[in-house]
Amino acid sequence: MEGLTAVQGRISEIQSRMAAFAGASPASAQAWLSAASAAGLSTSATTAATPTATGSVSGENAVVDAAKNYLGVPYLWGGTDPAKGLDCSGFTQRVFADLGISIPRTSSQQATAGTAVAGLADARPGDLVFFDNSSSRAGIDHVGLYLGDGKMIAAPQQGDVVKIQDVGTPTVIRRVLPATSAATPAAGGSGLAGVPYSDLFASAGARWGVSPALLAGVAKVESGFDSTAVSGAGAQGLMQFMPGTAAGLGVNALDPASAVNGAAQYLSQLTRQFGSTDLALAAYNAGPGAVSSAGGIPPYPETQAYVRKVTAAAAGYA
Known part of the structure; x- marks a missing residue:
């Protein structure tokens, strides 16, 4: 997919699929729909994405909007289906897949995607932020999606849900979206x-x-x-x-x-x-x-x- 129009159309598809969660397990669907409503997202199958003041949706906004569609989805280790649950990298992979962008499955593999960002001061909304949270194993073991203003959206841990939280201090930051394109992955660009x-x-x-x-x-x-x-x-x-x-x-x-x-x-x-x-x-x-x-x-x-x-x-x- 190429161009802002394609991204807008893709977001409309995402919005239109929201109603599908009603057919998921009651707990998963209700948690997702409640969180989406609290976040100001429409759960109507006929509601399209709201354009920005300039009438277009930027690549960064497209990623953030796609990510917010999954607020409240329960954490599930190894999860890649939002109707059942998502783990941290299953969530980020799903967000980019909704925009037609392919990234690897695991957080350690995703930490090789796109291009490096020097630090949080240079991070943009839509960047992937990675963490080494395990003292027993060196290396990346968690990923979230940066929202700006020191916040990220992530699937944190078992018993929790996809939510917005403080970003803290990432170990690695990667930019998958090119600066000038809304939906062309860095790989093969x-x-x-x-x-x-x-x-x-x-x-x-x-x-x-x-x-x-x-x-x-x-x-x-x-x-x-x-x-x-x-x-x-x-x-x-x-x-x-x-x-x-x-x-x-x-x-x-x-x-x-x-x-x-x-x-x-x-x-x-x-x-x-x-x-x-x-x-x-x-x-x-x-x-x-x-x-x-x-x-x-x-x-x-x-x-x-x-x-x-x-x-x-x-x-x-x-």
């Missing part, structure tokens, strides 16, 4: 136009839940987009796989399609393991064992510079 192998980055990114811009950034830093490159250490191909790693993933390092798909798979695994994009990149460069031993990005100048270079390159392609 115009930033990759003219980039070698952009179609491979887009397809592998969608398959494994990794930002295509991140894959392009890795290829640029690793090989300069040279599919025949071989390093002095023996790393091969576009994504510079060591033979042992390539064999373990079933990758042909010198075949661009296989290499990009393998890199997306590997980065997805590393992100789940370590909980953040930066640590996944560090593990891609220095090995998972080095990241585990260091308890973070290893104190190797090469690895630290690698993470910075790939992140900067990915931001330029997003």
Whole structure:
């Protein structure tokens, strides 16, 4: 979907589906409808989204409006169906899906989507805010959607409901919506136009839940987009796989399609393991064992510079 008109139409569809919650379980439906009414949202199947004063709905407002449609939906671990319940990442994935935008399923995977936001002072409504709340496991384990003014909307925990709350101090902030488009996801966006192998980055990114811009950034830093490159250490191909790693993933390092798909798979695994994009990149460069031993990005100048270079390159392609 493209353009503000499409987004407005999409929001109208969301509004029209509100009545469907009446067919859900009584507790879920009543909680949702009561919260929606309290928030000033219409529960009529014939009510369209209200335009802004200028007569259009911005991308940021579209995301916020879509998120508020789920106020009061009960929290359910692993939940992706609002008629039954939503967990934190099921909620955020559902919001963007309502606008025709695909993001990964889990909070740790979603923390690789779009582009990085430096801090809360730079955050905009519609940005994803991520948290590391577990002392027993390092890495991202919670996500909410920023509303502005220090508030977010999120599905907090078992026994609670989707609600508006203070944002606190996010560990990571990511922007999925491009600044100039209301409904075009960052993944596979115009930033990759003219980039070698952009179609491979887009397809592998969608398959494994990794930002295509991140894959392009890795290829640029690793090989300069040279599919025949071989390093002095023996790393091969576009994504510079060591033979042992390539064999373990079933990758042909010198075949661009296989290499990009393998890199997306590997980065997805590393992100789940370590909980953040930066640590996944560090593990891609220095090995998972080095990241585990260091308890973070290893104190190797090469690895630290690698993470910075790939992140900067990915931001330029997003």
